[in-house]
Amino acid sequence: MQKVKIIFRLRAALALLATGLAAHLAAQGGYFQQETGYTIHVRLDDTSHVLHGHLALEYTNNAPHALDTLWLHLWPNAYSSRQTAFAKQARAIGSLDFQFAPKSQLGGIDSLSFAQDGNATPWRPHPEHPDIAFILLPSPILPGASTTITTPFRVKLPKVFSRLGHTGQSYQITQWHPKPAVYDASGWHPMPYLDMGEFYSEFGTYTVHITLADRYTVAATGTLQTLEEQERLQALSQNQTVGHSGRLKTLTYTADRVHDFAWFADARYQVRQDTVQLPNGDSVQTWAFFLDGSSSYWAKAVPFLKRALRFYSQQVGSYPYPQATVVETEAGAGGGMEYPMITNISGAFDEQSLDILIAHEVGHNWFYGILGSNERDHAWMDEGLNSYYEQRYARTYYPGQNTLLPEVIMRRTPIQERELGYLFQARRHLEQAPATPSGALSPANYFVGAYEKPALALHHLQGYLGREKMDSLMQSYFEGWSFRHPQPQNFKQHLEAGSKENLDWLFDGLIGSAQPLDYAIRKVERRGRSVKVTVRNRGGIAAPIPIALMQGDTVLSQEWASGFSGQRTFRLRGKAADAIVIDPERLTPDLRRYNNRRQLEGLSLPKLHFLAGLNSDESANLFLSPAGGWNAHDGWMAGLLAYNSAVPERPFEFQLAPAWGFNSRQLAGLGHLGYHFYPNALQRLSVGLRARQFSYRNGGAAAPTLSYRRWQPYLTADFKPNFSATARCQLELSTLWLDREAFSFADPASPSLDRDPARLQQARFTFEQYRRFNPYSWTFLLEHQGFEDAFGESQRYVKATAMIDWDFHYAPRAAVHLRLYGGYFLYSTFREAGFTSPFALNLISQGHNDYRYEGLFLDRQAAGTFAANQLLTHEGGFKTPIGPGFPLGRSNNWVAALNFSIDLPPDALLGIPIKPYLDLGYFDNAMPTGQSDTFADQFVWNGGFLLSVADEALAIYLPVISSANLGDRLAERGSFLQRIGFQVNFQKLNPWRIRDRITY
């Protein structure tokens, strides 16, 4: 026995090692493919939501060598703990339901007992992934031989968090039984289950016997063999009521040449049934199962399904299975999920979206269903190819329409819905190569890399080769690789051989890299009837491009140029042309189209947009909208917001919001302009200028209105993010010029208006991890100011501050917020000044001590109004407005603070977003003893409740408790209203800041 154990351990270790090595081994031998045949008996217990099953798997080894190990997927175990690959990915991409699910909602597979041809077989789980296991076969499977593996199994169904599970007594049974990983010429491909990242499975046959209560209606992969149930479904499809006895029934399904089997059970399903004749004459049964009371558009599910089957059969190759089913599920993986012969849809919101979703999911019968690529490693091979055909479907049946995005966003832009995600990511320099394995892509880049970019690349190829050639190549690819495992190189070889073209630009360039495709017009010369144009490749991909002569919106002539690097000159003929344009029909994924056009006659004016929308990426843009505001000094302000870029990002961007202050009778407002560079080593390098001018008052409401101007030139480096995270890392260097009006008391008899300039330098380093689960950030700031004071003395300080923010989630939408702040003067001529310097550190930040003029205050200085109770979460972050006149909480030396707030559970207090808060702080006032400003107690605290509107974009603070020193100040303020503080976080409402933080 002992010897057997040692050998088992040794083989287990070797099996793991071999799997690790397999990925590195090139495919030495020729192509081979394994075969599987499943016979499964399964019973659904709908009280405890458990499947009791028995699996018999006939496995045929077609490899040229014997196999002594069989790798298996036990994917229900993805839901067994919060440490699985699925759980970790869900946390990282911010879907927190699984993280906080009670244990009763988790799932898993157990009761396994494997045998090979009747002999018990040891097996082991993968050391890291409980949803992967391997069997050490007592007798190796010889080349060409078959073996039968059997095991009982029990699946505890989770609540639906991803694809498998139940919602009450509605069942989605997918990725549910033990199943071998693919073994191909490059070795084993075991993979943990992921929500974002799909599958790779062997083709084979299925015979599945499902036993469940007879009130259920089942939709499944395969052909239903049970006569009584066929009759029952017919009756349901004719809206007849069918009775049930409360007894169990057993339904048998068979399927051939499939690599998966999914089934769905619900007692409420309505059924529709029809048949469709394919172009080759084959007839296919079509089924729709949807929930009672579903929106009326589900009645059209069968016609949509029929249309999609005919479309794909015509374009790609004939649908080979006897039936096709669409089933509505309550929750699912982002709108829809595909399995052989069956598709589940949960995200449709109108007739058109249902049509497009059905077309897409049905299309997966071709891309991955029949062409069984490795979806996990090469997601683009199924999603991308399928999206390309889905877009052709949409163009055929909804020509000229956007199918998902509202018209109001798309109306003034030539950008198409199908390229928006790509342009958004790539223009921010945040794209990843579509060839990246799914697990290493960020959610946004999974969408772009798996779906959008490869579809654009194929559209590009179609433009270049012509539709007919493209179709014949794709049809022969389908024919040659049906029911097989094509790899990217097989697809490439097929297209290259058929087109006699080198397609490196497509496979290494557009798919294999995140390099931009960008051709630009450099120079244009008109010579009689012809136009000489010099085009420069400013991107990293030498792809073919079309160059056209245009008259208005009409293409007069268009020629394809083969790909090149550097620059090249072309001669085009066309007398009446008024412009020359690279790719006017948007056939290629050119990243920067604003350099694609040169006007031969007339001017190219910026495109005007009113209010908001997407940029036109073919010209300059000018967005205009009315703007207004109010502050206590300028009064009501009326003005204009003008900017040149929203989405996608442009290298040069400006935003200007000038306004007229009716009270100050002055120009007020703010503006920003910046230029972005995208060096390879960084995400982005920006230089720019922020400017602002408003009025303020130095003193009470009776003091005269003065104005300030603020200029801040800056240099910002955004470092490349780690794509598995949603992190942002930024260094900013800036200089702040302040120019304030102030009164000069040089002649005390008649104070005169003077200017009070200041200049200070800042270096700020920020790291933000702004994922949804436990986000955190830290900021370090160094600030220097040196100047000559009114007495001719040279003054100087260097201030260092550090801030750390943490959120700790205790529920999906509720967290404890913790903030830690420390500030210290590394150097200061004010340290022992005997008065609190204007540049002192603060526990409480308000308008009167905002010497950097950083906040936008409704009432910057006037004491006594409610508007003056505005706070900034700055420095110490205290939430008690004590107003000017008290140096409490201010220091020429150092301060430290700790701020807490807690989200109440989302359903508490009728969902009103009230949070308790508590601030603790210490300030070292370092005054020589006996000075009037010396505080005996330098420890300060306060607490209360904050009311948060729009995630604290507006926050109102109701004080309840505080330390005595702060309490005394509050008591002096009088009414409770005067003790209430508030904050308006304008930064949180800044659309350009929001754009930068959209999760990648």
Ligand SMILES: [Zn+2]
């Ligand atoms: Zn898809």
